[in-house]
Amino acid sequence: MVRAVPTPLRILAIVFVILTGLILLAPLVVVVGVSVSENQFIAFPPQGFSFKWYEKVLASPEYLSAGATSLQIALLVTLSATIIGGAAAIALHRRQLPFSDILATFFLSPLVLPTIIYAIGMLMFWSAAFGPVSTATLWIGHTVIALPYVVRTTLAVLAESDPFLEEAARTMGAGRIQRLFHVVVPQCIPGLAAGAFFAFNISFDEAVLSLFLRKPGLTTLPVQIYGQLEFSPDPSVAAVSSIMIALTIVLIVIIDRMLGLSRFAST
Amino acid sequence: MANVRLLDIKKSFTTLQVLHGISLDIQSGEFLSLLGASGCGKTTLLRIVAGLESVSSGGVQIDGRDVTNLPPEKRDIAMMFQSYALLPHLSVYENVRFPLRMRHIGSREEQDAQVRAALETVQLGHLAERRPRQLSGGQQQRVALARAIVSKPKVLLLDEPLSNLDARLREDMQVELIEIHKRLGLTTLFVTHDQEEALSLSDRIVLLNAGRVEQQGTPDDIYARPATGFASNFIGSANLVPTQIIDTPTGPAGKLADGQLLPLPASETTRGEATLALRQEDIALAAEGTLKADLRTRVFLGARNRYVLSLAGTTIRALTANDVLIEDGAPVRISIAPERIRVIRG
Numbered sequence: 001m002v003r004a005v006p007t008p009l010r011i012l013a014i015v016f017v018i019l020t021g022l023i024l025l026a027p028l029v030v031v032v033g034v035s036v037s038e039n040q041f042i043a044f045p046p047q048g049f050s051f052k053w054y055e056k057v058l059a060s061p062e063y064l065s066a067g068a069t070s071l072q073i074a075l076l077v078t079l080s081a082t083i084i085g086g087a088a089a090i091a092l093h094r095r096q097l098p099f100s101d102i103l104a105t106f107f108l109s110p111l112v113l114p115t116i117i118y119a120i121g122m123l124m125f126w127s128a129a130f131g132p133v134s135t136a137t138l139w140i141g142h143t144v145i146a147l148p149y150v151v152r153t154t155l156a157v158l159a160e161s162d163p164f165l166e167e168a169a170r171t172m173g174a175g176r177i178q179r180l181f182h183v184v185v186p187q188c189i190p191g192l193a194a195g196a197f198f199a200f201n202i203s204f205d206e207a208v209l210s211l212f213l214r215k216p217g218l219t220t221l222p223v224q225i226y227g228q229l230e231f232s233p234d235p236s237v238a239a240v241s242s243i244m245i246a247l248t249i250v251l252i253v254i255i256d257r258m259l260g261l262s263r264f265a266s267t
Numbered sequence: 268m269a270n271v272r273l274l275d276i277k278k279s280f281t282t283l284q285v286l287h288g289i290s291l292d293i294q295s296g297e298f299l300s301l302l303g304a305s306g307c308g309k310t311t312l313l314r315i316v317a318g319l320e321s322v323s324s325g326g327v328q329i330d331g332r333d334v335t336n337l338p339p340e341k342r343d344i345a346m347m348f349q350s351y352a353l354l355p356h357l358s359v360y361e362n363v364r365f366p367l368r369m370r371h372i373g374s375r376e377e378q379d380a381q382v383r384a385a386l387e388t389v390q391l392g393h394l395a396e397r398r399p400r401q402l403s404g405g406q407q408q409r410v411a412l413a414r415a416i417v418s419k420p421k422v423l424l425l426d427e428p429l430s431n432l433d434a435r436l437r438e439d440m441q442v443e444l445i446e447i448h449k450r451l452g453l454t455t456l457f458v459t460h461d462q463e464e465a466l467s468l469s470d471r472i473v474l475l476n477a478g479r480v481e482q483q484g485t486p487d488d489i490y491a492r493p494a495t496g497f498a499s500n501f502i503g504s505a506n507l508v509p510t511q512i513i514d515t516p517t518g519p520a521g522k523l524a525d526g527q528l529l530p531l532p533a534s535e536t537t538r539g540e541a542t543l544a545l546r547q548e549d550i551a552l553a554a555e556g557t558l559k560a561d562l563r564t565r566v567f568l569g570a571r572n573r574y575v576l577s578l579a580g581t582t583i584r585a586l587t588a589n590d591v592l593i594e595d596g597a598p599v600r601i602s603i604a605p606e607r608i609r610v611i612r613g
Contacts (some may be wrong), residue, residue, distance in 0.1 A: 162357075167319055168352035171337040171424075173370035174412070182369070188354040 011189075028245060035238035043205055043234055053239040063240060066224035070204055073220065077203035082196045082201065084143065085150025092151070093158040104151075111148045118144070121214040133213045138220070140204040141213065150195030157191035158175040181226045187193065190259045201248060269343075269421035269454055270295045270332035271316065276325035278311055278478075280606055285311050287456050287478045289323070296452040300465040303475035304501070310426060312475070312534035317346050317424050318356070329421055340369075345420035349429045351411040353399040357590075359386070359410050359539040360395040366418040387513040388447060389463055405436045414449060424456045429464060441467055462502045464488060496611050499544035506545045506583035506608070513609065519538060521608075523579035527558050532605045537612055550585035552593060556600030576601070 005013075030044050036049030057063045085107075091097055092104050110118065120140070125139050169183045207222035214223050219241065228237050271293040274303050278286040285308045314320040316327060318339035326335040334342050338548070346365065363385055367378045382493040386392045389409035389529050399407055410427065415423055425444075429437045445468060448455055459465050465472050466486040473483040474497075482498045484487060493499035494505050512531065518613035521543050522527040529543065552574060566573040572592075574585045576599065585601065593599055 049301075064334055162350055164348050164350055164352040165354060167339075168346070168348055169354075169365075169369070170319065171317055171344060171346040172366035172418075173340050175340050175369075178369055181364075182353060186354070189356070 002254065029264060030116045031238050031241045031245070034235050035242040037235050039262040040234060042235055042238065048247055053235040057239045057243070060236070062224060066219045066221045069219060073138050074200050075201040077146055078196050078200040079141045080139065081146040081150050081199040084153050084193055085195055086192050087149070089151045089154035089158060089191070090188065093155060107151045108148045109144050115208040122209065123212050133215060133218065135218060137217065137225050138210060138213050141209045142206055145209065146199035147201045147207065149198035150192070153195040153198070153261045154191035157188055161187045172237045174177045193255060193259050197251060200251070204244070271422055271454060272328040273316070274328070276309070276327070277310065277321045278320070278321045281401065285478050286447040289480060290475060291320065293454060294455065295454055296337050298448050298455045298468060298470045300457045300459055300469040300472045301464060301475055301482060302459055302465040302472050304460055307475040308478040309475050310597065312426050312544050313426055313458045316422065317344055329393045332573060343417060343421040344424060345415040346424040347411050347415045347426065349427045349430060350394065350406050351405055353410055355399055358395065359391065359397050359399065359402070362399065362410055363414045366414060370418060371406060372418055382418055385413040388416065389413045389443070405432060405440070408432060408440065412447070416447065416453065419451070419453070421454065423455045425455065425457045426460055427460070436568070444468060444527050466502070474501060493544060496542050496544070499609055499611065503546050504584070506547065506581070508545060508583065509580050510541055511544050513542050514538070524581070525579040528559060529603065529608070531603050531608060531610065535610055537610050539555060542611040544611055545583065545603055547584050547586040549603055549607040550583070550604050552585060552587055552599050553602065556602035558601050560599055561602050562597055565593070
């Protein structure tokens with residue numbers, strides 16, 4: 001028998017939920033508020049109302065070039081992480097590889113490994129092996145960090161799929177390659193799309209690795225925001241952040257409309 | 268259409284042997300049922316014909332050609348799965364077209380005509396554009412059937428295709444399967460654990476027990492003349508009563524554990540230890556009768572009553588019309604026409 005939750009506990013739970021929501025949303029409200037302030041300094045509550053900081057951002061070559069770099073790397077990472085992570089998930093799902101459990105853990109390890117350790121290692125390794133860092137360094141680094149998300153979302157969809165589909169396809173004359181492209185990959189698409197969304201966002205937001213690997217011409221948007229905050233903080237930082245928030249929301253809405261994100265919320 | 272020959276097929280999974288040498292000849296156009304309890308090897312045998320499972324020894328021939336080492340995609344077969352295995356990302360139409368696409372059968376126009384015809388056959392023409400998840404279980408099952416027959420395969424393999432349907436739909440689908448088989452004449456191998464399904468659909472039934480063929484024959488034949496205790500129990504759920512067959516002045520009779528005598532046909536030649544197979548529907552309950560039994564329980568089945576009785580210490584079941592009503596625990600008398608009794612030696 002499940003007993004009814006006592007009223008005091010119930011009230012506590014509601015308070016907890018409201019607090020959690022506030023703590024999650026308050027920073028966003030502050031950032032968006034600051035971005036439309038007339039004030040020269042980052043201060044909340046905002047004074048006056050203007051879009052001048054947005055104008056400044058859109059006219060700033062530093063922000064625009066950092067934005068372009070971030071977008072370029074994020075798109076490359078989305079592509080590579082989705083292909084590699086999807087392939088890895090399909091292989092892991094079949095459990096035909098030797099040590100497939102160990103491999104699964106290995107693919108998820110970037111989630112638990114501190115990014116700063118990985119960033120230092122990547123910098124030292126790259127410098128020793130290939131010399132100065134480049135776009136490729138950041139691309140590879142971000143791909144590694146984004147992989148676990150694609151692997152997880154794709155594995156989640158595969159776990160729900162009918163294990164007899166491939167056998168059925170065999171009895172209908174589909175060879176190995178045909179089965180991959182007509183049966184397995186189409187089943188993975190919701191997971192791949194969700195994973196691609198995560199990969200894009202992780203790369204676009206990533207600051208630690210990008211900071212270690214930065215050099216002139218290889219400054220991503222989060223690194224640019226960090227630099228701006230350090231040396232000449234003004235509400236333009238909040239304006240850029242608001243644009244990033246808006247972009248993320250638009251992406252979420254698109255993906256959700258197309259595929260439904262709810263099923264990944266629990267995995 | 269093609270005949271299928273199975274040559275002494277043996278199959279082991281690691282240390283467990285599930286098929287102990289099965290040989291079968293399936294005629295061209297025949298509807299053959301593999302009947303047996305779960306774990307008897309019937310599905311493994313079907314998967315071997317499909318090529319989804321390898322043999323440990325023995326061979327499979329389709330249309331006179333040895334296909335033992337051919338993968339399923341190279342065999343001209345179609346298989347219907349218990350879960351239907353429809354491709355969720357494709358429409359009903361594209362699901363049915365899938366085998367034609369994969370096997371490169373016909374031009375786009377010819378494929379279209381074949382898909383439309385197959386969908387009409389299962390009366391789903393109007394749902395061609397739907398996705399599988401928008402269909403009911405019965406409709407999904409029809410799509411799976413259309414997809415299995417669309418390429419006119421040499422052999423049609425059905426793996427308990429009706430087991431996920433409710434009783435009413437199952438009866439409808441049985442009729443449909445019979446009619447489709449009559450019309451297309453596909454060589455069909457049907458796996459089921461349901462003896463009624465096997466009896467009503469098949470040209471021939473092969474009864475499997477623990478990886479061996481227990482008995483095979485036409486439904487009439489196997490129903491009327493079960494060869495073994497297992498067969499008579501599995502087909503028609505007959506009651507098995509141990510007996511001693513002796514001669515009496517009126518002819519042979521089975522002497523039960525409590526000394527009661529059950530008359531047997533004069534033509535019966537077995538004497539001594541034997542088992543009597545008494546079919547549930549052949550046992551008549553009445554105030555008058557040859558044998559005394561104790562009534563334990565009555566199970567009301569709607570159209571019929573099932574009585575659970577104790578006869579000479581053995582529990583037996585009898586099916587009667589629903590107007591036969593006897594109080595619980597009352598002594599009853601039962602009678603069985605001698606010619607309806609099957610004697611199993613040993």
